Amino acid sequence: MxxxxxxxxxxxxxxxxxxxxxxxxxxxxxxxxxxxxxxxxxxxxxxxxxxxxxxxxxxxxxxxxxxxxxxxxxxxxxxxxxxxxxxxxxxxxxxxVMEPLCAESVKPLKPLPEGYILTPFTPAIFEAHPFGQGGNYAGFEDFSERGAGAAVLYNGQVVAAASSFLTFEDQAELDICTDPEHRKRGLADHCTTEIMSQCSRKGLTIHWDAQNRISAELAKGHGFRSLTxxxxxxxxxxx
Incomplete structure (x- = not known):
């Protein structure tokens, strides 16, 4: 991630x-x-x-x-x-691989550092395709209907984002990215909490495939359990 x-x-x-x-x-x-x-x-x-x-x-x-x-x-x-x-x-x-999950996050969060703002994906954020996200949807209307996304802004720029990579039926593959210059500030935690909330409200089950131990620990901290x-x-x- x-x-x-x-x-x-x-x-x-x-x-x-x-x-x-x-x-x-x-x-x-x-x-x-x-x-x-x-x-x-x-x-x-x-x-x-x-x-x-x-x-x-x-x-x-x-x-x-x-x-x-x-x-x-x-x-x-x-x-x-x-x-x-x-x-x-x-x-x-x-x-x-984590067990697929449709639930709110269980992790208590500290406030974002000063200057950072958490927001759901807007049309402008989606069209900018931060970190290459959103490309598997026909447009923002399709994304907002079938997918989910959260971003952290700093000086108006997306510096972290969590997005559904694709949606198939009621399942969503998760993609989380943070700009290297803004890591270790809890941004991924806030994005994860927000996208889990969105998916829970929509009835979307999240699939999380962790590419390293940091990603796996991030997932487990929010309530996911390791599958294989x-x-x-x-x-x-x-x-």
Missing amino acids: ATEPKTEIWNKTGSGVLTETPLLLTACREGKFGTAFSYSGGCVYQALFTYLTGKPDEGFFSVHPELFYGSWLVCLSAEWENYLRKLPMQAVFRRE EYAVYCLRDNG
């Missing part, structure tokens, strides 16, 4: 297979987000991450290197993980 360090290295020898179905993958399977590439033994889903299901196919891998190199690969089968681990690797990262961890593989392209 965009707090340093941005990623965490996977330093375990055990399985890094993702055992839960993420919302991004569910939306992709339903044709609402990303792209699916089927082959005889399984399917590759490009949905922000590249999700690998079924069994590896050497022919498919060779014909479609663009699906694998330069991508964040997530294995949903042991067969795919075993296949990838035999290839030259650039890095392997750890992520932690998994590995993200980045292959080294020698070509």
Whole structure:
């Protein structure tokens, strides 16, 4: 969730297979987000991450290197993980998935530092797409109807924001970012509390996929519970 360090290295020898179905993958399977590439033994889903299901196919891998190199690969089968681990690797990262939650935050908050203002997303904030947020909605009307968003302003500029990355049915994938110069001031906590309140009122269940321990601790502080961890593989392209 965009707090340093941005990623965490996977330093375990055990399985890094993702055992839960993420919302991004569910939306992709339903044709609402990303792209699916089927082959005889399984399917590759490009949905922000590249999700690998079924069994590896050497022919498919060779014909479609663009699906694998330069991508964040997530294995949903042991067969795919075993296949990838035999290839030259650039890095392997750890992520932690929280149990989906539709509830108000349980965390008591200190007031924002002087000069900072918390606000729901306005049309102007949405159109500015802070930290790249809001791009999966047709416009502000669509976002305000199906999504949720909160921002912290400083001198009129967005310096932190929490937004639904996408909405599928009554589920929302969460994205939280803070400008590096404004971190460690509780801004993410205030954004989280506000977006949880918005989602609770709308009946939206939040999906939180933490990219590092700081993000995971932020989530847990607001009432989320850890569900599972998994590995993200980045292959080294020698070509």
